[in-house]
Amino acid sequence: MSVDEQRRVKRLPREVRERQILDAAVRVFSEHGYHNASMDEISDVAGVSKPMIYAYLGHKEDLFAACIRREAGLLMAAIAAGVRAELPPDMQLWHGLRAFFRFVGDQRASWRVLHRQATSQGGPFSEELLAMRARAITLVTALLARSAAESDLDDSAVKSTEALAAALVGAGESLADWWLDHPSVPEKVVASWLMNLVWMGFGDLVEGAVWTPTPE
Amino acid sequence: MSVDEQRRVKRLPREVRERQILDAAVRVFSEHGYHNASMDEISDVAGVSKPMIYAYLGHKEDLFAACIRREAGLLMAAIAAGVRAELPPDMQLWHGLRAFFRFVGDQRASWRVLHRQATSQGGPFSEELLAMRARAITLVTALLARSAAESDLDDSAVKSTEALAAALVGAGESLADWWLDHPSVPEKVVASWLMNLVWMGFGDLVEGAVWTPTPE
DNA sequence: CCCGTAGCCTACTCAGAAGTAGGTTTCGGG
């Protein structure tokens, strides 16, 4: 409907169409979920006929996987751009968290398709997700390891670093999910909650301690 | 197939059949997801014909909702049973976490259907989930509030208690999901990770501090 | 000016799964 109204857009090169299709797919998948999203609706939203999708992006599974790959790449890039290596560990974590939540806030559709949908579908999709999560965990592990290196740490504590990184990444994903359903909370606030929880712990918070970013 | 082999089981009262159907449904939903689970397979696993399901539990959506309600009730009961009110706050949290992870470990299928599936389907299902999560958050909030009451806390910190409870519940859900994919880690270990993360925070952990349960 | 190829569409096929019609058997009470 949207396209016909403006006197059929001219023929466009393949890459442009692929982008339009992926944009439409992310949107539709995030609105209805993988199964309830129909190829017909995606083609409609993209302003393209169904066979084009099959010609360019393949079957429904392929299309979905392509969405995940693209959005995951964007997310990781956003986080990496936010973390500046010269800062102290807590500030790095803080900036990483803020970049992460900013991405989720700005790209709700992406996050939905990325996390909620992909997690719940089995098979090839979760692998894409696993790969991204693995990259995120590696990043956080490195950060914590640097932080740990500055203090004197015994072996067992070092060993669990990666596990803690996994927990943190999980907490972030989960809190982001929660945030989707409570959009009125500002991004900075959500980020600071997680930062406090993760850096200070309830034990300290309950005693009135609070972590605050040191101004640059 | 399973039933015919043993010379058709006698007619059974409605409640028994309903339980069998729900058991089968939880299993099948957790294996294939809501959409890929077919009523035919559920009826087959339950050892009952499809019209029986419709007669007793209604349509597919109703059946799924019934599964969530039942399993959510069991989970909350398990947690509530684990938390003993006379203990100090950190020990209460510890026991709550352990009960939670024990449930997830023992009832993987339940957790899958409960969390992964329900979260990813929109509509009526997420409401069931929301209700359960709300109960969990209330429980944790109360626990933290008690903990906070023992120390002198300013207003802003109190206000965020519920938010922190939400984050903790989210972290638990998320870590449980992670655990599904890493079953080799023992339950106690997973629980202690979350306990440490949440009670001590990275800030302390990095300095070598560790939370350990005080023996009773 | 013409033709090959890349962009693009309409209009189908077909499988799978939800949900149902309508009948048959067993059981308990009168």
Next chain:
DNA sequence: CCCGAAACCTACTTCTGAGTAGGCTACGGG
């Protein structure tokens, strides 16, 4: 012993939505 209702089944119908066959049309190079 009989009959009504509850337990239970086989064998459909129906519809949705993935995937395709087969062709038209514009553009760029020769």
